[in-house]
Amino acid sequence: MKYAFTKMHGLGNDFVVLDAFTQPLTLTREQFRLLGDRHFGVGCDQILLVEPATLPDTDFNYRIFNADGDEVEQCGNGARCFARYVRDKGLTDKQEITVGTNAGIIKLTIEADGRVRVNMGVPVLEPARIPFIAERQAADYRVEVLGETLTLGAVSMGNPHAVIVVDDLEQAPVERIGAALQQHPRFPQRVNVGFMQILSADSIALRVFERGVGETLACGTGACAAAVSGQLRGLLNKSVKVSLPGGALMIEWLDEQAPVMMYGPAASVFEGSIEL
DSSP: EEEEEEEETTEEEEEEEEEEESOOOOOOOHHHHHOOOOOTSSOOOEEEEEEEETTTTEEEEEEEEEEEHHHHHHHOHHHHHHHHHHHHHTOOOSEEEEEETTTEOOOOOOTSSEEEEEEEOOOOOOOOGGTTTOSSSSSSSEEEETTEEEEEEEEEEEEEEEEEEEEEEGGHHHHHHHHHHOOOTTSSTEEEEEEEEEEEEEEEEEEEEETTTEEEEEEEHHHHHHHHHHHTTTOSEEEEEEEEEEEEEEOOSSSSOOOOOOEEEOOOEEEEEEOO
C-alpha cells in the first residue's frame, strides 16, 4: 500500500510526517524502520503521526517513533513541525494548538514571525520519574561509564536526558560516551545524552546523542534539558540561547514550578509517497 508523507525538519532534526488524522493508519515496527532508513526508505530521525484527539480539551494526538521503530514520549523539534504541518494542511486554523502526547499535554503557538513556541511543560527532576536510579534528587550526579566517573545532570522533558558539561564541544566524546551512557543500567528506559559547553550565562553550545538515533543536528527536548540542568547548577540564566549543529533555539525557564518554553523554526522540505 502507498502512504503519502511530508518530509520536515526543525534545525536539521528531520522527520517523516504521516496523516493519521483524516484516515486510519497502522504501521508495524518494520514499516517505521523502513521509513526511517536513509538508504532504502525516506530517511529521518523520527516519524511523526498526526492523530485525532484522544484526551479531553485537545485538538490532536501526537505520536513519535525513532528511526529504529521504537516509540518515544516526546520530541520538541517534532512538536514545532507538528504545528506547522496541521496549519499548512488546513487541519486547523488555530494559532494555539493543544496536543496530547505520551508524555502529557503540550501547547503549540505559531508566532507572527513564523517561529513556533512550544510549552514543553514543567521538567521532571525526581529521579524515579525520569527514570534514573539515585538515592535522592540533586542538581548533578556521579556515574561510572567506561571506567571513568562522569558528573551529569538528569532531567526528563517527557523523555529522559543526561546533561554533561564539557570544556570543548568539538572534542567531546559524543559517540563513545553517548552510546555507552544511553544504555547505562541507572537509566532503565535508556537516555538521551547532551554535551553542553557554557559560552556565557545566556548562551550555550550543545550536541545530543539520542537513544535509538545517534547524534542529531538538533534536539528540542535536549536543549530544554540542558537549559534546566545549567540553571540548577547555577551556571545559566532564565533565558538561554542554545546553539546546536543545525541552528539555534531560545529556551526560557522561570523557576522549578514553571513550564519550559521553547522558541524555534520548523520547515517543510518535500512531499511524496512510499510503498510499504
